[in-house]
Amino acid sequence: MSDMTKKRAKSEMAPRRYRVLTAISYPTDPEIVKRILAGERIPFEERGLWEAPAGAVVDDVPAVSVPWLLAQGLIEEVA
Amino acid sequence: MTRKGSPDVGFALFDGRSILSTLTEIDTEREVVLEDNTVLGDANEAWLPVGLKRGTLSQRGFFDDAANSVHDHLVAFAQRTAAIALEGNTIGKKFIGWAGAITTKYRRIASKGTLHKAEADYQVTGPVDEGVILHAHTQETTAGNTEGASSVDNLGSSANGGAGYAEVSQLTLGGYTNVALKVRHSADDVTYADLIAFTAITTALTGQRLAVAGTVNRHLASSWAYGGAGSGQSVTFMVGFARG
Numbered sequence: 001m002s003d004m005t006k007k008r009a010k011s012e013m014a015p016r017r018y019r020v021l022t023a024i025s026y027p028t029d030p031e032i033v034k035r036i037l038a039g040e041r042i043p044f045e046e047r048g049l050w051e052a053p054a055g056a057v058v059d060d061v062p063a064v065s066v067p068w069l070l071a072q073g074l075i076e077e078v079a
Numbered sequence: 080m081t082r083k084g085s086p087d088v089g090f091a092l093f094d095g096r097s098i099l100s101t102l103t104e105i106d107t108e109r110e111v112v113l114e115d116n117t118v119l120g121d122a123n124e125a126w127l128p129v130g131l132k133r134g135t136l137s138q139r140g141f142f143d144d145a146a147n148s149v150h151d152h153l154v155a156f157a158q159r160t161a162a163i164a165l166e167g168n169t170i171g172k173k174f175i176g177w178a179g180a181i182t183t184k185y186r187r188i189a190s191k192g193t194l195h196k197a198e199a200d201y202q203v204t205g206p207v208d209e210g211v212i213l214h215a216h217t218q219e220t221t222a223g224n225t226e227g228a229s230s231v232d233n234l235g236s237s238a239n240g241g242a243g244y245a246e247v248s249q250l251t252l253g254g255y256t257n258v259a260l261k262v263r264h265s266a267d268d269v270t271y272a273d274l275i276a277f278t279a280i281t282t283a284l285t286g287q288r289l290a291v292a293g294t295v296n297r298h299l300a301s302s303w304a305y306g307g308a309g310s311g312q313s314v315t316f317m318v319g320f321a322r323g
Contacts, residue, residue: 023276
C-alpha cells in the first residue's frame with residue numbers, strides 16, 4: 001500500500017466532525033446507545049451524557065442521530 | 080377512560096405560587112365562540128364558529144394569609160401564568176396551562192362557626208394549553224435531566240410547534256447565580272436537543288410560558304442546571320409542554 005493510499009485510508013476512517021448549532025446531549029458509550037435502541041429505559045445516572053453547547057465541534061455524536069440532527073439543522077458537518 | 084378524583088390533583092401553580100393546599104374546588108372551562116348564522120328562509124337555526132376560543136377559571140377554598148399563600152396571590156389582582164394538574168403530579172400526566180390568568184374577583188367569606196373561605200374568578204387572556212408534565216413539581220438539588228428513563232414518548236413527531244411551561248415555587252441558589260430550565264426533544268431517545276430554554280431563573284415564585292414553532296420530535300424531556308458555583312442549592316419546579 002502506497003503512502004498516499006495509507007493517508008486516504010486513514011482519512012476515511014477518521015470520525016466525521018460536526019458543529020453543534022443547537023445545544024445537544026447524548027451518551028458517549030456505544031453500548032449505552034445500543035441498549036437504548038433496543039428499547040431499554042436507562043436512567044440519567046447511567047447514561048453518561050455529554051452536553052455539547054452551541055458552537056462546539058464534536059466527533060462522537062451517535063451515528064443513529066446524525067441524519068435527523070442534520071435534517072433539522074441542529075448540527076452541520078465540518079470540513 | 081380512567082376516572083379521577085380530588086386526591087389526583089397534583090399541583091396548582093400561579094407564577095410559582097403553590098396554592099393547592101388551600102383549595103377545595105377548581106372550575107375551568109373552555110368555550111368556542113359561535114355566531115348565529117341563521118338567515119331568512121332557513122327552517123332551522125345555524126351557528127358557525129367565529130375562530131375564537133375563550134377560557135374561564137375559578138377557585139374555592141380556605142382563606143390563608145401566610146406569605147405567598149392564597150391571600151397574597153389573590154389580593155394582588157395580578158395576571159399570572161398558571162399550571163394545574165388534575166391527573167397527578169407525575170411525569171407523563173396531563174396538565175392545563177394558562178398563558179395569562181387575571182384575578183378579577185376575590186371574595187373573602189367569614190361565617191359563624193366555620194373557617195374563613197377564599198374564592199376567586201379569573202379572566203383568561205391568551206392561550207389555554209393542554210400539556211404533558213415533563214418534570215413533576217418536586218425539588219432538585221443537583222443538575223440533571225429526564226432524558227432516558229423518564230422521557231415522554233409521544234409515539235410520533237408533530238409539526239405545529241407548541242408551548243412550554245416552567246413554574247418555580249422555591250429556589251435556594253446557595254451562591255449559584257441562576258438555574259436554567261429547558262424543554263428538550265429527540266427523534267430517537269438517544270440524542271436530545273434544546274427545544275425551549277426558559278429565561279434563566281434567579282428568584283422563586285416565577286412562571287414562564289414560551290412558545291416555539293416548527294417540528295417537535297417524538298420524545299420530550301426536561302433539564303435543569305445551576306449557573307456558576309455554590310453549595311446547598313435547591314429548586315422546586317414543574318416543567319411541561321403542550322404540542323400545537
